Amino acid sequence: MMSFRVDQMSEPRRRIIQFIKNNGSSSMSELASFLDISGEGVRQHLLQLEKEGWVTRHSENNGVGRPVLQYRLTTAGEHLFEKNYDHLTIEVLDTLANSLGEEAVKHLLSAMIESRIVQWEPKLKGLPTDERLNVLKDFYKKDDSFMEIENKNHTYSLIERNCPFHNVALQRPILCSVSVSVLTHLLGCTVKREKRLQNGDGCCVFQVLLDEPVGENTPRVIIEDE
Numbered sequence: 001m002m003s004f005r006v007d008q009m010s011e012p013r014r015r016i017i018q019f020i021k022n023n024g025s026s027s028m029s030e031l032a033s034f035l036d037i038s039g040e041g042v043r044q045h046l047l048q049l050e051k052e053g054w055v056t057r058h059s060e061n062n063g064v065g066r067p068v069l070q071y072r073l074t075t076a077g078e079h080l081f082e083k084n085y086d087h088l089t090i091e092v093l094d095t096l097a098n099s100l101g102e103e104a105v106k107h108l109l110s111a112m113i114e115s116r117i118v119q120w121e122p123k124l125k126g127l128p129t130d131e132r133l134n135v136l137k138d139f140y141k142k143d144d145s146f147m148e149i150e151n152k153n154h155t156y157s158l159i160e161r162n163c164p165f166h167n168v169a170l171q172r173p174i175l176c177s178v179s180v181s182v183l184t185h186l187l188g189c190t191v192k193r194e195k196r197l198q199n200g201d202g203c204c205v206f207q208v209l210l211d212e213p214v215g216e217n218t219p220r221v222i223i224e225d226e
Contacts (some may be wrong), residue, residue, distance in 0.1 A: 006080040012037070013045055017054060017073070017080060025060070025072040046071055054080065086167040093172050109178055110220045116182045124186055129210065132187065133158060139179070140164055156208040158183070163197050163204055170198045174223065180206070181222040189213050193224060 006017050012035060019034050020026045026034075032042045049055045054077040059067040073080075097105050120139075124132045130149075133156055137147045146162035163169060169176050176193070183191040183206055190212035195201035 004080065005082070009080075012041075013049060016042070016045055016049065017077065020055065020071055020073055020077075021081065025058075025070040027068050027070055031071075049077075053077075089168045090171055093175070105174065106221050109174070109181075112178050113181045113185070113220050116178070117185055120182070120186055129156065129187070129208075133208070136183070136186070139183070150205075154210075156210070157194070158206040158208070160197075160204045160206070161202070166197055173198060176204075177221060177223050179204075180224055181220060183208075184214055184218065184222055185220070 006014055009017065015035060016031055019031060023030075028039055028042050028046065031046070032039045035042065046055060046057075050057065050071075053074055055071045056074050057069050057071050060070045061067045093105060096108060120136070123135050127135065130151070133149050136158065137149065138144055139158075140147065140160065140162075141164065144160075144162075146160060148159045148161075150157040150159055165175055176196075176198075180191055180193060187208055190209040192207050192209065193204055194207050195203055195205040197204050
């Protein structure tokens with residue numbers, strides 16, 4: 001699913017957001033002059049942008065007269081502009097592997113897995129399998145509409161249609177071992193991916209093999225077979 005971008009906004013609001021981005025913050029009068037529209041027109045656009053969470057206002061005292069209201073982008077507003085987090089994540093993984101070796105990458109993955117297990121175990125305690133799977137629908141994102149549970153003849157699968165790590169996973173599939181490992185340890189049985197987004201399958205399907213329980217000696221990091 002593509003994120004909402006600044007170029008998808010109406011022209012006046014796009015220009016307001018871009019002006020604030022270029023200047024750090026802007027007053028209503030500065031924006032009115034830049035857009036060549038009335039102060040009331042700018043105010044209405046800013047109210048809507050504020051309501052949608054793209055901008056926020058704050059008072060700025062320049063030492064002369066009354067404080068001036070300035071508008072700046074929120075964190076969500078900053079994300080209207082393209083970011084390159086995927087490249088940074090890949091660079092971090094590669095630098096770690098090149099500098100400290102593959103074992104260091106496994107230690108990092110192990111720490112990520114442990115953190116997620118600690119986070120999710122209390123939520124699943126005492127629940128039957130179907131209820132645990134229902135809770136795990138939020139594994140990637142709360143109220144994830146792209147994650148569903150399939151139950152065919154008491155064989156369960158978790159189906160994810162919008163992996164948030166897709167671009168990174170395409171180039172560094174070892175990252176997917178985190179999901180497989182955490183699900184295996186939380187559910188207490190083998191979890192295997194039958195389908196993969198990076199293989200062009202259109203979704204990731206994690207099959208839950210209830211008849212293959214895992215024990216305490218199962219490695220924390222489970223590297224998938226290619």
